[in-house]
Amino acid sequence: MANLPTPPMPLPQTSPVKILTRDWHLPECWTLENYLKGGGYQALPKALKMAPQAIVDEVVKGNLRGRGGAGFPTGMKWNFVRKETSFPKYLVVNADEGEPGTFKDRAILEWAPHMFVEGLIIGCFAIDCHVTYVYCRGEFRDGPVARLQTAIDEAYAKGWLGKNILGSGFDLEMHVVRGAGAYICGEETALLESLEGKKGYPRLKPPFPANAGGGLFKQPTAVNNVETLANMPAIIEKGGDWFSSVGCPKNGGTRLFAVSGHSKKTGVFEAPMGTTFTALLNDYCGGMRDGSTLKAIIPGGSSSAIMTAEEAEWMSDFDTLKTKKTMAGSGAVVFLDQSVNMAHALANVTRFYATESCGQCTPCREGTAWLSRLLDKLCRGEGEKKDVDNIHQIARQMEQKTICALADGAAMPVKSYIEKFRGDFDALVKG
């Protein structure tokens, strides 16, 4: 088990409810022994005695929204798969976590691997899946993947995986697959292509993965994020109504915020869905560093539209941020201070998308490359005034024109950074 981080960081936690980080204060919280001490694997026998549809009903009641980025209602997705009559059905886990600034799934795999494994078994039982794949990003290397594999091996040894789990008649095989390190393979259909051994190009939709013809090996497939599934033991133990009551309307439970930037504390913080950015910054992260004043907030990973300091009172749930024309995305929050020129920050973000565009769609391949070139030109002090307008215009032309959402995820920050911080761009124009 090379490259493992030493003990779990004692993370500052002020959340009134701890679901996912329940055991993280314990030394070696990832072990089976510690998971069992905290009540682990009590939800599984309970779930196996329930009707699979009753499990999905609890998930619907709990208002569990996918934590991978889109916030799609998990119960609704599972009902789509359940309604399909084609077998086999698959549950594929998206552990690609490629969005810059996002590091919360990695934390779950390293510090709560059994909570995730238990949640995944319950999810598979709910949609009648008997073979499941956990697709892990290539860069996770030995740390998270080794912890996950140990947890899976232990679950097999205890009879929680394999044939006739706990005498229920339910069989499940769980496999870990490692990607080669491509951001696009986090997009669910590119992930499925990659899992099938092909180049990670996103597929045209419909058919959607949940439907026959659109999923893994063309079979009905639920693709779910690691954090989404890790919530399942709590939903089964305490019920959907309880889970829903923890968050805010239509957004149940807590969220793991991966915070970086210029706040005093950075790291992974568990807070109820909907927690405002002001509360996240002040109550969880100890405010801004000495000498730092909040200038901007990246609310949900680098693809999300930027927020100004004045907008910090906004709630962080999927629906609120959608109405504000940004997104909760992957839960990666970056607090930026006055030292940051937003054009430089944007150039950095855009270089990532230009590198990671798979190149399948022309507006994305050409658009991200042009955006990156023009922003770098501006940052070198060689930009002209018309370049700023051109950059904005290119971003607008990339939206809604491609097979997957990578292009939109590259365009959204560009437009918002320029619209909200135009002065930073104009200040870099030559002369």
Ligand SMILES: Cc1cc2nc3c(=O)[nH]c(=O)nc-3n(C[C@H](O)[C@H](O)[C@H](O)COP(=O)(O)O)c2cc1C
């Ligand atoms: C370019 C791109 C990259 C993505 N990367 C990830 C990722 O790394 N992890 C993830 O869970 N979802 C990612 N998504 C979202 C997935 O396509 C999908 O919506 C998600 O895995 C569904 O799981 P959930 O419903 O549990 O959130 C990405 C989407 C796009 C467009």
